[in-house]
Amino acid sequence: AQSVDQPDAHVTLSEGASLELRCSYSYSAAPYLFWYVQYPGQSLQFLLKYITGDTVVKGTKGFEAEFRKSNSSFNLKKSPAHWSDSAKYFCALVRGGSNYKLTFGKGTLLTVTP
Amino acid sequence: DAGVTQTPRHEVAEKGQTIILKCEPVSGHNDLFWYRQTKIQGLELLSYFRSKSLMEDGGAFKDRFKAEMLNSSFSTLKIQPTEPKDSAVYLCASSSQGSNTEVFFGKGTRLTVV
8 A cells, every 4th residue: 555644744944945845755666746735625636746856846936846766755846935835735646547536645734924 | 727726715614415526628728636735644645537537545534535527627625524524625626738847736625514
């Protein structure tokens, strides 16, 4: 079975700082990895994905993530952070093959203070 | 292009009632997912359809939860009978076939069971 862990339930930082949200996964084969964002009162929106190839992937809204097979991580990064980045961020995994369901981590609530 | 449409947006039910939530996926999408979102458990998969066929259902939810895909453009989630612990946001999502494709989420139905 696969799983996703986001160890930080809540991250707070000041506008202008660099943000890095942690995500680790457990899966025996090569996973497909995603980040989604949920703004207050809204549903989930796609940010970026890693399928294969370059281990640093860029997404929408200035975000990027780095896939590290060595420690099974897929951390989300952005610099500088803006107050409008305040939201809940979810890391997710797809096994690949014929099953395309997303397995989500519990999410990290990011608060960026002006 | 319309996204994923969910109705109703809010539902209040009395314990023991039967409720039906509705979802229209993005036109042309083959995969449809129902997730439940709570603060404690996060995002849990309820059901997963591909081209109207049930691919997977969340084991813990088989008892009182039944999702159906009546045609390629309409799905329902029935909860029967409802219990207070079912209070949550129910999200419907769809994607075109492919494990590396983006999943589009609806705005969700917030269910309150009293």
